[in-house]
Amino acid sequence: MRTMYFYRDKGLFLQRLHPATTFLYTGLMMILAVIYSNPLYLTAMLAVVIWTIIELDGRETLKWYSRIAGMMAVFVMIINPLLSREGQTILWHGPRVPVIGVLDISLEAALYGLNMALRLFLLIAVFAMYNLMMDPDRAMSSVSRIARKSAVVLALTVRLIPSMVSQARNVADIQRARGVNLDSGGIYQRWKKRIPFLKVMLLTSLENSWHTAEAMEARAFGSGPPTRYVTEVWRPRDTWITAAVLVSLLTAITGLLAGAGSFEFYPRLGDLTGSGEEILILIILTIMLAIPPALARGYKGWNFIERRI
Amino acid sequence: MKSVKALSYITLTLAVIMIPAALVMGISLADSVNWSIISTLIMILVMTAFYFRFERHRVNSKDLAVIATMAALAAAGRIPFAAIPSLQPTTFLVIITGYVFGVQPGFMVGATAALVSNFMLGQGPWTPWQMLAWGLAGVSAGILGRVMPANRAGTAEDEGPGEKRRTTVWRLKLSLFAMVWGFLFGWLMNIYTWTTFVYPLDWDSFWATQVTSLPMDVIHAAGNFLFTFMLGPQFVRVLMRFRKRMIVEKLPDRIKWRLTIE
Structure with a gap:
C-alpha cells in the first residue's frame, strides 16, 4: 500500500516531526502566502x-x-493584464x-500578473513540501483523535484501494482472455x-464491504473507546519549531x-521596500520560518545539534 | 462522545475566532477584503459542518464499510480512466451513492474520494475544493433522491410501454443532473483560482476564468452524462438492493417464537 502513496518515507529529520508541528508550520505558510502581496515577502518565503x-x-x-x-501560472499571467x-x-x-471593453495592457497589471504567478508557485511549493513531510497514515491517525468515524472511513478507503486495483487487474485479465483488447480503437x-x-x-x-463490516464487528468495533496503533512523540x-x-x-x-x-499595484506601483520596520519584519x-530547514541541516552535519534535538 | 465534543469545540472556535479574524486581516491588509481567505474559511466551515453531522450520526459498521467502499471505488475510478483527463466515473459514482443512500453518505463518499485519491496523486490547493465540490455533488444527489425517487426505476424493463417511457425519462433526468454537475464542479474549482490570483474580482474576470477551464468542463460533463445514461439504472438498482439488505430489523419476541415453532 505504502508504495502507492505520493509520500515516500526516507526517515529524514523533517519527516520525524510531530503531526501538530507539521500542520502548524505548513498551515502558517499557506495562510501567509495568500495574505502577503509584497514580492519581497513572497520571494523570501519561496526561498x-x-x-x-x-x-x-x-x-x-x-x-x-x-x-x-507553470500551466496555471500562464493563465494567471495572461488573464490579469x-x-x-x-x-x-x-x-x-x-x-x-x-465583451471586455478596451484592451489596454498596463505595466501595473502585467506586474500584478507576474506577482500572482509568484504567489502561485509559492503555494504549490508549500503543498509539495507538505506532501514530502507528512505521512498520510500519521495524518489520519492524528485526525482520528477529533473525528473518529470520519477517520475510520478514511482509513478503510485507503485500505480498499490497493485491493481494488489488483481486482481491476484481474478483471482486465479475464476480459483479455475473452478477446477484448482494451488498448485499441479510438477514445x-x-x-x-x-x-x-x-x-x-x-x-x-x-x-466485499459486507465482509469488511463483519470483520469490524468481530474486532469489537463500536463496543468501546478505540485503541490507537500510532504513538506520537513530542521531541x-x-x-523549537513550534516556538x-x-x-x-x-x-x-x-x-x-x-x-x-x-504592496500597491494600482493605480501606480507602490514603494517596494517601504519603511525600515517592514524590512525588519x-x-x-x-x-x-527558516528554522526548520536550518535544524534539518544542523541535524545532518552537526553532532551537537543531533544529540540535543 | 468525547471526539464529538472536541469537534464541536473546534467548529465553535473556527466560527467565533477565525471569521472575524479573517475579516480584520482581509480589511486591514490592502484596499479590499481578502476574498481568498474568506472563501476558504467558508468552505472549511461548510465541510466541518458536514463532518460534524456525520460524527453525531449513529452509524454502524455496515454503513461505514459501504461508504468506504463507494469512496474507494470513486477514487480508484480515477486511475484506469486517467488516460483521458476529466473523463472519469468519480462524479457519477458519488452522485448515484448520494441518490440512493442520501445526503450524508453522499457527502462522505465525495469528500473521502477526493482526499484519498490525492494521497496518491499529490495534495495541492485543489484538494479541499475537490472535497467540497464532490461532497456537494453527493449532497445535492441526496436531495434529488428525495424529490425524484426511483420507485422501481430501471426495474421494470419488461412491463408496459408507459412504464418503459417513465424509466427513460427518469434516466434522462438523472443524466442531465450529472451533466450539470460536470460544469458546477469546474466552477467551484475555479473559485479558488479566481479569488486568489485574479484582480479585479468582477463578473468579467469571473466569466473569463470560467471560460479557460471550459474544455475540461465540457469533457467532464459529457463523461458524466454518458456514464449516468449508460450505467445509471443498473447501478441504482444494485445499490437499492444493497440498501435493502443493509436494513436489519429485530423481530418482536413473540413472532420469533412462532417462527421457530413452525
Whole structure:
C-alpha cells in the first residue's frame, strides 16, 4: 500500500516531526502566502520553502509540482493584464473587444500578473513540501483523535484501494482472455470497453464491504473507546519549531497591523521596500520560518545539534 | 462522545475566532477584503459542518464499510480512466451513492474520494475544493433522491410501454443532473483560482476564468452524462438492493417464537 502513496518515507529529520508541528508550520505558510502581496515577502518565503524541500530530498517532487504550477501560472499571467484597467502606465493600446471593453495592457497589471504567478508557485511549493513531510497514515491517525468515524472511513478507503486495483487487474485479465483488447480503437471505443469493468467492480466490492463490516464487528468495533496503533512523540525539535512558528505568527500579525507585506499595484506601483520596520519584519519572519530547514541541516552535519534535538 | 465534543469545540472556535479574524486581516491588509481567505474559511466551515453531522450520526459498521467502499471505488475510478483527463466515473459514482443512500453518505463518499485519491496523486490547493465540490455533488444527489425517487426505476424493463417511457425519462433526468454537475464542479474549482490570483474580482474576470477551464468542463460533463445514461439504472438498482439488505430489523419476541415453532 505504502508504495502507492505520493509520500515516500526516507526517515529524514523533517519527516520525524510531530503531526501538530507539521500542520502548524505548513498551515502558517499557506495562510501567509495568500495574505502577503509584497514580492519581497513572497520571494523570501519561496526561498525558505525551496530550502526545506531540498532538505527533504525532494527535487523531483518540486519539478513535478512546478510543471502544474507553470500551466496555471500562464493563465494567471495572461488573464490579469487582459482584464484589469486600473493601471495607469499603459504599455500597449489594444482594440475594443465586444465583451471586455478596451484592451489596454498596463505595466501595473502585467506586474500584478507576474506577482500572482509568484504567489502561485509559492503555494504549490508549500503543498509539495507538505506532501514530502507528512505521512498520510500519521495524518489520519492524528485526525482520528477529533473525528473518529470520519477517520475510520478514511482509513478503510485507503485500505480498499490497493485491493481494488489488483481486482481491476484481474478483471482486465479475464476480459483479455475473452478477446477484448482494451488498448485499441479510438477514445470512445476505449472508454466503452472500460465500462464493464465498473459494473464488475461495483458488485464485487459491495459484496466485499459486507465482509469488511463483519470483520469490524468481530474486532469489537463500536463496543468501546478505540485503541490507537500510532504513538506520537513530542521531541525538543517540535518545541523549537513550534516556538519559531508562534514567533513568526506574532511577527506577521504585528506587521499586518502596521501594513507590512502588502504592496500597491494600482493605480501606480507602490514603494517596494517601504519603511525600515517592514524590512525588519521581513528579516525576522524569514529567519523564524527558516528554522526548520536550518535544524534539518544542523541535524545532518552537526553532532551537537543531533544529540540535543 | 468525547471526539464529538472536541469537534464541536473546534467548529465553535473556527466560527467565533477565525471569521472575524479573517475579516480584520482581509480589511486591514490592502484596499479590499481578502476574498481568498474568506472563501476558504467558508468552505472549511461548510465541510466541518458536514463532518460534524456525520460524527453525531449513529452509524454502524455496515454503513461505514459501504461508504468506504463507494469512496474507494470513486477514487480508484480515477486511475484506469486517467488516460483521458476529466473523463472519469468519480462524479457519477458519488452522485448515484448520494441518490440512493442520501445526503450524508453522499457527502462522505465525495469528500473521502477526493482526499484519498490525492494521497496518491499529490495534495495541492485543489484538494479541499475537490472535497467540497464532490461532497456537494453527493449532497445535492441526496436531495434529488428525495424529490425524484426511483420507485422501481430501471426495474421494470419488461412491463408496459408507459412504464418503459417513465424509466427513460427518469434516466434522462438523472443524466442531465450529472451533466450539470460536470460544469458546477469546474466552477467551484475555479473559485479558488479566481479569488486568489485574479484582480479585479468582477463578473468579467469571473466569466473569463470560467471560460479557460471550459474544455475540461465540457469533457467532464459529457463523461458524466454518458456514464449516468449508460450505467445509471443498473447501478441504482444494485445499490437499492444493497440498501435493502443493509436494513436489519429485530423481530418482536413473540413472532420469533412462532417462527421457530413452525
